[in-house]
Amino acid sequence: MISYKKIFDKAALEGLEALELYASETRNFSFSLFRGELDSYSISDSASIEARGISNGKIGYATTEKFDSTTPEYLVSRIKQNAELTSSDDPGIIFRGSERYRKKNVFNKKLSQTSPEDKISLMKGFFSAVTAKSDKIQEVEISYEESEETVTLTNSFGLRLSSKVNYAVVFAQAVATDDSGETKSGMMFRVLSDPDEFNTEEAAAEIVNDTIRQFGSGPCDSGKYRCVFSGDAFASLLGPFLRNLSSDEVQKNSSLLAGKIGEKVASSKLTVFEKPLEKNMSFRYFDDEGVATSNKTLIKNGVLQTYLYNLATAAKENRESTGNGYKEGGSAIGVGLRNVFVKPGSLTEEGLFEKAGEGVYITSVSGLHAGMNAQSGNFSLIAQGFMIRDGKLAEPLSLITAAGNLFDMFGQITAVGNNIKIRMNGFFAPSVLVRKISISGK
């Protein structure tokens, strides 16, 4: 990419008190199939350096993808200018390093060494398996996206940390039409660290079942129902809930969980962990500030255990960072999470239906960017699912809205399922049973 030394030398020459370079290199390979034939194919390599530096005690940022002789000058001059304009109370901190790091190898050579042709033929086989399962399936789009990411964090205190990960995501969408002309769509995804992990038959059965079981769906009567949320639907709601554990939100008076450490904030059935050291695609042994990460319990039997800190928010409370300093889109460090796990309960999903007796099973919610207010906890989301009658799934539901308040809802979880697996947002979550949710339909 470019010599880091030249940038550090320039920074020293210009009088920056400290400098951190967060370099990432990403290689992607992806393709998609339409009607079983190769439709698009893409390869890429990209690199960037996100730099942060301290000038007169204040922090400034600059990022570049342009690597030539002008790079050190660009980064250092913009950092100086931006640091001067900053008026934040947040202390600018470049980290000297943790005592101990738990590095693990999560790079899978087999994935990167398998040929593109073999990956394409694996997906073609998947396509055939999907279409063989039902003649109602009209269209299937399958995409395969593989990434290799290397992150290197170096700073002027001599810290140097590096992490390399690779994984592939298979995503499929099917459209089915029945005799009456009704159209339904369904989807499926898998995260792979090894091509052999992909079970074609099982994945095909999942997407076909997810699509055709929706035929004949419509809204139910509006009212309050006992609800089973699928793992996907529950994971979608857990994200906004956990945002309230951010020390940044707490310190800025924007979290309704402020002042609740050691108090009950959810049902005693709910226990949630963060496991950044779990060996998978989200593994990271250091956060984006270079602080060593650790596995921890966030909520234990409904009781809030900790907020999440980065260096700046921790300094304000005179405590240590919890290793949750992550970039949120820009170069600035926010608060984030990796590898959220919900502790599984004892019931299967069918067991949850049985326990519910009569109610609604919500398979997915959408429109979170619009219908979810993580601060107030109020949500009103379009949902899909099924009626639960006599402890079993009954007719499919569509065009319904599930509305409630996150904080109330998490308090009303009466059972947690044992079907924990990775969900679309990267959380490992099971299905849950909730006492009462407002559903509007007809």
Added chain:
Amino acid sequence: MITKSTALEVLNEALSTGADFAEIYLEEDDQTTINMDNGKVESCDDTLTRGAGIRLLKDLRSVYGYTNNITRAGLLRLARDLSASFDGERLLTVDSITKVRQGKKHLPKIRYSEFPREELIAMLKKSSDACLAYDEKIVRCEISFAFNYKTVEIFNSTGKQFGDVHSRGRYIVTATARDERGIETFHHRPGAQKGMEFFLEEVDLDEEARSAAQSALTLLGAKECPSGKMTVIIGNGFGGVIFHESCGHSLEASSVSKGLSVFSGKKGEKIASDIVSAVDDGTIDGAWGSGNIDDEGNPTARNLLIKNGVLTSYLVDSFNGRRMNEPGNGACRRESYKFEPTSRMSNTFILNGKSTPEEIIANTEFGLYAKDMGGGSVNPATGEFNFAVNEGYIVENGKISYPVKGATLIGSGKEVLLNIDMVGNDLLRAQGMCGAASGSIPADVGEPTIRVQNMTVGGRGGTIK
């Protein structure tokens, strides 16, 4: 960013295995974001992105790749890697490249890079103070100001070279109100493809900030919206997101050409009520989603999508146009060189009708007035959509009665377009970021005030009898 001779070499390398079209898209984008929280500059961030995307087409197959390494060697390597996915004989060779002359609209009068940052920050601070001083219940004011200057160069195997410049700026203010009843937030986010003159002459930042504060306070006192089927009046401006989500995406060639859209094969058919006409117009001077050319070099256009309820045109990029036997109509866009371009909206809106907004409200016995909308999403296969109402009021007996919160509008695009029974004369456009296959791109939504019969409203305030 590269010479014509390098471009020629790279295009011919890319065509060596039988592609029938090759394109190099180069981009350099200088971006700045300033974040302010309760009047203090939290961060000031400059980002310089630069890279190239190479696209190869062969019949109905496309191949795309990108790199930051835009040296001759780097681009040749990418062209070679991409061409390896075809195994045919060379079909064509490019002999020369000619630069195409095109419009020079949408250029900034005052470049952001030349406007003193201290002065800009003072303006932001003043608006933050105006927001916080509006009421003691306003506990937080967050402001983000982002601007960029992006240069684009395109070379393709028809022997043409295109270029364009995009300079955009946007101000986003979020006011948070809090009292014993809870927390509510509201934001305003004006932007344009103009220079700093837009914020000096056309937008009053203090007023935007105060107005966001006022709406957040209104929400604090709002009742939960009742649910059920009712008449819905959708306000002008960002209310146009209903059309963007429920119809616009389904008119994009990416889904139309594959038969994946509810509007596939429906050209010439009635898809909306007679009083509805709509356009996608990428030519509007200085508008958020405009350009002189689209991201494959075609001149942008004003495409009439719906005329008096009848579907008249799709949004077509040249690749998906191959399946439809239609040429690209200036609607091919991408977030950056990291995205393969495809058919997208630019500035998309419903045209003015005859009613005044006052008439529409006065003619409504009972319903929801969705004055400002939040974002939404749509399933392109079924046309089912949802979107949130940011600021809503119950209308009773032809008058605005009381504010409500937590409302969601849900339905299917097909039905809603047919159920529009009044269209206002107060067309307004509003700025949004539209996310889809080719990334997140600036796009205007818009409409006059409209009224929709029999729409499903979700909310927690009980069922309408």
